[in-house]
Amino acid sequence: MIAVHTAQQVREAEQAFFAANPGVDLMQRAADGLAEAVENFLEGRGPGVDGARLLVAVGPGNNGGDALFAAARLARLGCRVELWATHGDAHEAGLAEAQAAGCQQIDAGQATTALAEADLLLDGVLGIGGRPGLDAPVATLAREARDLGIPVVAVDLPSGLDADSSTPAEESFHATLTVTFGALKPCHVLQPAASRCGEVRLVDIGLELGEPWALAAAPGDIAQRWPLPGPTSDKYSRGVVGIDTGSVHYPGAAVLGTVGALHAGAGMIRFCGPGPADGLIRAALPSVTHGEGRVQAWLVGSGWGDEPGDAERLAGRLADGLPTVVDADALRLLPDHLPAGCLLTPHAGELARLLDVEREEVTADPIGHARAAADRWQAVVLLKGATQYVVQPDGAVWLAVPGPHWSAQAGSGDVLAGICATLLAAGLDAARAALLGASVQAMAARRRPGPYPPDDIAREVPAVVGGFEVVR
Numbered sequence: 001m002i003a004v005h006t007a008q009q010v011r012e013a014e015q016a017f018f019a020a021n022p023g024v025d026l027m028q029r030a031a032d033g034l035a036e037a038v039e040n041f042l043e044g045r046g047p048g049v050d051g052a053r054l055l056v057a058v059g060p061g062n063n064g065g066d067a068l069f070a071a072a073r074l075a076r077l078g079c080r081v082e083l084w085a086t087h088g089d090a091h092e093a094g095l096a097e098a099q100a101a102g103c104q105q106i107d108a109g110q111a112t113t114a115l116a117e118a119d120l121l122l123d124g125v126l127g128i129g130g131r132p133g134l135d136a137p138v139a140t141l142a143r144e145a146r147d148l149g150i151p152v153v154a155v156d157l158p159s160g161l162d163a164d165s166s167t168p169a170e171e172s173f174h175a176t177l178t179v180t181f182g183a184l185k186p187c188h189v190l191q192p193a194a195s196r197c198g199e200v201r202l203v204d205i206g207l208e209l210g211e212p213w214a215l216a217a218a219p220g221d222i223a224q225r226w227p228l229p230g231p232t233s234d235k236y237s238r239g240v241v242g243i244d245t246g247s248v249h250y251p252g253a254a255v256l257g258t259v260g261a262l263h264a265g266a267g268m269i270r271f272c273g274p275g276p277a278d279g280l281i282r283a284a285l286p287s288v289t290h291g292e293g294r295v296q297a298w299l300v301g302s303g304w305g306d307e308p309g310d311a312e313r314l315a316g317r318l319a320d321g322l323p324t325v326v327d328a329d330a331l332r333l334l335p336d337h338l339p340a341g342c343l344l345t346p347h348a349g350e351l352a353r354l355l356d357v358e359r360e361e362v363t364a365d366p367i368g369h370a371r372a373a374a375d376r377w378q379a380v381v382l383l384k385g386a387t388q389y390v391v392q393p394d395g396a397v398w399l400a401v402p403g404p405h406w407s408a409q410a411g412s413g414d415v416l417a418g419i420c421a422t423l424l425a426a427g428l429d430a431a432r433a434a435l436l437g438a439s440v441q442a443m444a445a446r447r448r449p450g451p452y453p454p455d456d457i458a459r460e461v462p463a464v465v466g467g468f469e470v471v472r
C-alpha cells in the first residue's frame with residue numbers, strides 16, 4: 001500500500017528533520033532528484049539532455065528554489081535553460097546558482113516565445129505552499145503549453161492545484177510528469193485532480209512521516225490479499241452468497257450483480273430476488289441456485305427501484321445478522337443500526353441523499369462525508385467514482401486501484417456490489433472486501449480499455465484473479 005500524506009504532515013516532517021539534522025539542506029536533495037527525473041524524461045523522450053531547451057517557470061517560494069537548483073544542474077549537463085520568475089521574487093541562492101550555471105533570465109513576453117521552442121516546461125511556480133489557481137500570466141503560459149503540446153514536468157505538484165484536494169482549480173498546469181518529494185499528497189492520487197499530475201514520481205529526501213492520511217492500493221497489494229482456494233476448499237468454505245436484488249422494473253441490475261459475484265469466485269450463489277431477474281439468471285447462469293437457504297453474506301438493494309415493501313425487504317435480510325452489501329436503492333432505507341460487518345456502496349449522489357446534503361458538498365469533500373456515514377452507521381463505506389474510497393468507522397481511508405475512465409457507466413456499480421458480496425461471503429471483513437472488489441474490477445477494466453459493457457468487464461475478472469495465483 002502506498003502512503004499518502006497531507007501538505008501539513010509533510011511540513012511537520014520537514015521541521016522535525018531540520019531540528020534533528022541542522023546541517024542538511026533538503027532542497028539540494030529535492031533538486032538532485034528533480035534534475036535526475038528531468039534527465040531521464042529527456043533521454044526517454046528523444047531529445048536527450050545535451051542541447052535540450054528548457055523553460056523554467058519559477059515562483060516566489062521554495063518550490064521555485066527546487067526548480068532553480070535543478071535548472072543549474074541541468075544547465076551543467078548541457079541543457080539550454082531559460083528562467084521566468086513568474087512573481088518577480090525568486091529564491092535568492094537558487095537564482096544565483098542557476099545564473100552561475102548559465103541559465104538565462106527572461107520576462108513574461110519572452111517566455112511565450114521560449115515556450116514555443118522548448119522541449120520541456122519545468123513548472124516550479126507553486127508547491128505545497130500554493131493557494132489554488134494561477135495568476136493570469138501564469139495561467140496563460142499553462143494554457144499555451146497545453147495548446148502547443150509542450151510536455152510539462154511539475155515540481156512537487158502542478159501549480160494551481162491544492163495539494164490536499166481532489167477538486168482541481170480551473171486554472172492549473174497539466175503535467176506529463178510530476179516529481180514529488182517526501183510523500184505522495186492527496187492531489188496526486190485523488191481524481192479528478194490526479195489526472196492533472198500525469199505520471200507521478202516520488203523522490204525520497206529522507207523525511208520520516210508518521211501515520212499516513214490514506215493508503216492507496218497497487219495491483220500487487222490486491223494479488224497478495226485475494227482469497228485463493230486451497231486443497232481443502234469446498235463451496236461452503238469459499239462462501240455462499242445470497243443475492244436479493246432486482247425488481248419488476250430493473251431485473252438487469254440483479255443479473256449484473258450475480259455475474260459479478262460469480263466471476264469473483266463465489267463458492268455458491270443463492271438468488272432470492274423476484275421474478276423477471278430470476279428467469280434471466282436461470283437462462284444465463286446455470287450454476288446459480290434459486291430460493292432460500294443458508295448463506296454467509298447478503299447482497300441487497302441493486303435494482304430495487306422504489307416499491308412498496310422495500311423497507312421490510314431490507315429489514316428481513318438484515319435480520320439474519322450477516323455481513324451484507326447494502327447497495328443502491330436500499331441505501332435510502334437504512335435503519336439506525338446495522339449488523340456488524342456491513343458494507344455500504346453509495347456513489348456521490350447516494351451518499352449525499354444518505355446524509356441529506358447536496359451532491360456538490362460530497363464531491364468537494366468526499367472523505368469527510370464518507371467518514372460521517374461510516375461513523376453514523378458503524379459500517380464500512382465504499383464511495384464509488386473515479387477514485388474509489390474505502391472508509392472505515394474509525395475514519396481510516398484506503399483508496400482502491402484506479403480504473404480507466406471507461407468504467408463510468410450504468411451497471412458497473414451492480415457488478416461491483418456482487419464482487420464485494422463474494423468477498424464478504426469468503427470471510428473477508430467489509431473494508432478488505434471493498435478494497436479488493438473495487439480494485440479487481442478496475443484491474444479487469446484495465447485489461448480491456450474501451451467501451452465494453454460492465455458484464456464484459458466482469459467476465460475479465462477471472463483472468464485477473466487467476467493471475468494472482470501465478471504471482472503468489
Ligand SMILES: NC(=O)C1=CN([C@@H]2O[C@H](COP(=O)(O)OP(=O)(O)OC[C@H]3O[C@@H](n4cnc5c(N)ncnc54)[C@H](O)[C@@H]3O)[C@@H](O)[C@H]2O)[C@@H](O)CC1
Pocket residue numbers: 010011013014026027030059060061062063064066087125126127128129130131132133134135155156157181182205
Ligand atoms: N516541505 C518540505 O519538506 C520540502 C519542501 N520543498 C519545496 O518547497 C515547496 C514549498 O515551499 P513554500 O512553502 O515556500 O511554498 P511554495 O513555493 O509552494 O509557494 C509559497 C509562495 O507562493 C505564494 N503563493 C501562494 N499561492 C499563490 C498563488 N496562487 N499565486 C501567487 N502566489 C502564491 C506565497 O505567498 C508564497 O510566497 C514544496 O512544494 C517543495 O517544492 C523541497 O525543497 C524539499 C522539502
Ligand SMILES: [K+]
Pocket residue numbers: 063123124125126127154155156157158159
Ligand atoms: K509546481
